[in-house]
Amino acid sequence: MEYDVLRENGKIAHENNHFLKDHGVRSADIMGSIGSGKTSLIIKMAEKLIAKGIRVGAIAGDVTGDDDFKRMASAGISVVNCNTGHECHLDAVMVRKTLKKMDLHSIDVLLIENVGNLVCPADFPLGADMRAVVISTTEGDDMVRKHPDIFLHSDVAIVNKTDIAKYVDVDVSVIKDDYSKLTGSLMMECSVKEDKGVDGIISALKLW
Numbered sequence: 093m094e095y096d097v098l099r100e101n102g103k104i105a106h107e108n109n110h111f112l113k114d115h116g117v118r119s120a121d122i123m124g125s126i127g128s129g130k131t132s133l134i135i136k137m138a139e140k141l142i143a144k145g146i147r148v149g150a151i152a153g154d155v156t157g158d159d160d161f162k163r164m165a166s167a168g169i170s171v172v173n174c175n176t177g178h179e180c181h182l183d184a185v186m187v188r189k190t191l192k193k194m195d196l197h198s199i200d201v202l203l204i205e206n207v208g209n210l211v212c213p214a215d216f217p218l219g220a221d222m223r224a225v226v227i228s229t230t231e232g233d234d235m236v237r238k239h240p241d242i243f244l245h246s247d248v249a250i251v252n253k254t255d256i257a258k259y260v261d262v263d264v265s266v267i268k269d270d271y272s273k274l275t276g277s278l279m280m281e282c283s284v285k286e287d288k289g290v291d292g293i294i295s296a297l298k299l300w
Contacts, residue, residue, distance in 0.1 A: 101216050104184035108191065108219025115196035117149075119204065120297045121218050123242060124226035125235075126208030129252040131160045132284045133226060134203045135167045137294050141201055142168060146300060149199035151190050153182040153207050160205060170199060181212035184219055201299050210235070214242040222297045224248040226282075229257040229264065236270035243274055248296045255283040 112119050124130045131152075138148040150171040152161040161173035174190045176182060187204065196202075204220055206213045210227070217223065225246040227235045230253055236243055243249050249271055257264050264281060271279040280296065282289035294300055 101184045105217040105219040117202050119202040119220040120222045121204045121220035122224050123206045123213045125210045128226045128228045129284050130205050130226050136284050136290050138169045147200045149202045151204045153205050180209045181207050183216045187218045210239040210242050214245040222247045226250045228253040229262040233262045233266040249279045250282050252282045254281050255286050
């Protein structure tokens, strides 16, 4: 049964990707734990893209509520809220239903904020061109070792809040070394608050 669910999700994710491509929309699925800074990163990326004349839309995924939705809307992003109810992740069906509520002809880039979780989202691709996982220094330096699957299922990995690493007694180099050993790739450093590393993330996600 589990295999069938995942296979069906993969099929619909593939359809979502084609649907977005048919409308000329580039897309990224932003995953990460609660408090990692996903919303702040999305808003900062959107501001930079909009400043370059790129039209940005977003899906704010959360179990309940509209706090992130309101923050994105206040930043001038064309955003739709998507509450999962009891589910700890978005899935391709939820995204398909949400896409039908959006005017995709009016956006060039879609940023999907997944539910705050480092486990479940890994198994449920949504159909975005790229997948990113965001962790923060406030979570400790063992996050890659504790949650390897989500890093293996992501195209880009980001460690955020590097500006406060010394205050929470975390060595960023340990996190990056764990990621490199796991994937053979380099983890990106970011401080959204100080606007450091955000341009590089946008480029890595091929959004401009």
